[in-house]
Amino acid sequence: MSTAGTIYASNRRDELIAAAASCFDRDGFGAASIRNIAAEAGMQTASIYYHFESKDALLLAVHEQGLRHITAATSQAIEGVEPGWDKVLAACTAHLQTLLGGDPIYKAIMRPLPVTLEVRQQIVDMRERYENIFRDLVADLELPDATDRRYLRLMLLGAMNWSFMWFQGGESDIDSLASSIVANLRNSLELGT
Amino acid sequence: MSTAGTIYASNRRDELIAAAASCFDRDGFGAASIRNIAAEAGMQTASIYYHFESKDALLLAVHEQGLRHITAATSQAIEGVEPGWDKVLAACTAHLQTLLGGDPIYKAIMRPLPVTLEVRQQIVDMRERYENIFRDLVADLELPDATDRRYLRLMLLGAMNWSFMWFQGGESDIDSLASSIVANLRNSLELGT
DNA sequence: GTCTATATGCTGATAGAC
């Protein structure tokens, strides 16, 4: 951080992560090639291996970066908001704004992983750490006794994450999608018992 | 259909589709290899090309088969049921029972497609044809005027299809998941205006 | 840190015998 050399190195690493995210999104992890990733970052194939020891390590780095950013965005959005459905709405809006905002890294990480991937468990754990934000938000809701809070959380996350499969629109559409999803649940569940 | 030879050929084709579905699910389309698919079906690599002209054609066949089966299952489940939330529940239960019932073909088709894939649009169209069942079911619901029926349908499908990412359980868990998803929506939206 | 060059193996697909 204190020398030009270090900053340069760090930038190149981030450029590689961005290029990898773009390729993983477009082609899927298996079909994406180190060659294409390097080319997209303006590098030779072999140069990648100075920054990452393998293609798997690159996938892990893409997940770390994407999940770190969306965690920051969602955490910031709910800061200071009173627990309850409004806080859930704030989190969902931030979640969807980040996911659908245009950076391919989120499409690259919010999808099924090959079962043979060795780093799979690490990635699953990272995802769950992020989703704990929503577990806490749902825990704070007043809900009918019969409500399964785990299913409610997973339903919410599923409804949002699946939007990659069909969403095409702008920022205001994202907000109305978030509102719609939360409204469809809160009206009904807010009534108690 | 009338000769033993024809039946045999048809069986082998179906075996290839099943093997391909298993490999596409496990490895992803890009990383799955024709060689592994052939091996899993007990064939040599080249023999696949008698039944399918390319790997893309195989992916298309996997989608045709999977979507034909789930369309049949869901259509049958809602047959004769009075329009309304009970009919939605019947459809969701059938949808989830089929998806999570253990056949890897559904995990292979309910996931993002590589954008470079040539048969992509055909697959997207096939998916949408199936999802029209849910469009019709939601159209028949009595809902508050402000409700966006398209978002409601996509929310429902997203909540269900994302369950691949976390679901581990048996048949009764699938039923309670379907009930939970539908119940979380129906109570509230049933009340009108 | 990035390069050129290369090792080693796997890829989708084809040719042609049986």
Place this chain on the structure above:
DNA sequence: GTCTATCAGCATATAGAC
């Protein structure tokens, strides 16, 4: 319908110069 044999190309990764 399935086989053996093979083509041409691309994969991840490494070696070593600069």
